[in-house]
Amino acid sequence: MKNIIRSFPAEITNLGISSQDFNINYARTIPGERAEYYELQIHDLYEIYYFIEGDVSYHIEGHVYQVKPGDTLLINNKEMHKPVFNSQKEYERITAHFAPWYFSKYNRDDFNILKCFENRKSGYFNLIPAQRAEKYNIDSYYEQIKSYLAKEEKGKGIMLESLFVQLLYLLNKAFVKDDKLNEGSIEYNEKITKVIEYINKNLEKKFSLDDIAREFYLDKYYLSHLFKENTGFSIIQYINYKKIMKAKELLARDYSCSMVAEKLKFGNYSHFYKQFSKEVGLSPSKYQKKSLL
Helix, strand or coil: CCCCCCCCEEEEEEEEEECCCEEEEEEEEEECCCCCCCCCCCCCCEEEEEEEECCEEEEECCEEEECCCCCEEEECCCCCEEEEECCCCCEEEEEEEECHHHHHCCCECCECCCHHHHCCCCCCCCEECHHHHHCCCHHHHHHHHHHHHCCCCCCHHHHHHHHHHHHHHHHHHHCCCCHHHHCCCEEECHHHHHHHHHHHHCCCCCCCHHHHHHHCCCCHHHHHHHHHHHHCCCHHHHHHHHHHHHHHHHHHCCCCHHHHHHHCCCCCHHHHHHHHHHHHCCCHHHHHHHHCC
8 A cells, every 4th residue: 555644734725605504615735744634623514625736545445546637526424434544745636515305496397406315325425536527628617616706706606506507407317326436536445345235234232342243253463453444444444434424314314312312322321422523523312403494
């Protein structure tokens, strides 16, 4: 495996518009000297990541995408992900985050504008490679978005939202479930993909590293190393984050806080409260109140 630059990037250029439910950002940075990866954020937003330049591997649910200039990654709100820097080469990208409901108003009976985020298995078919995007002239939309981000004119958010809807439409046209398109761009370990599937199917169980190692007939230290190498997270981190994601989903469906804590085997409500508040930034009850508005 390549050496990893243990750093957050130092900012050079950053342009963006931001609201609670929709934001677009263009950034050009150089890796600095302070930490290993970008920190994981557990959020409720879908993400589009357009890679322009750099030396970055992108971990999504046990799949490591070796992104190339012009590649787009599509990431939904249930997929754990983070970039890893392989060198100190300048890093340039456009990212957009949005609440699923925000653009669902553009759906039609014959066209789901969110299909590329929702109609696939978690961690699979996240990549729209540059050569596929070229067929639909997708790069030109990113260029227009970047251009409008740099402007200082009133109402530019209207134009950016319009361009983004068109971009979503074209990304869905370019989206296909075809492994051949991604050959050479994805690395994954079959054992780890099976472990990930097992964890996600059993979030309502209480299990430990020892339990999972026994389930897959693996040495727990080997499993721990292999999991971190292929996901960017420790196996316990992954389980905890996934339980928090599931907790958010259940709270938004009006399950009581105590029922969620019990259902997902957090041990006791106090432990659930502390862990949820730490990762989400809101208590379970405040998050539920906000999500049910």
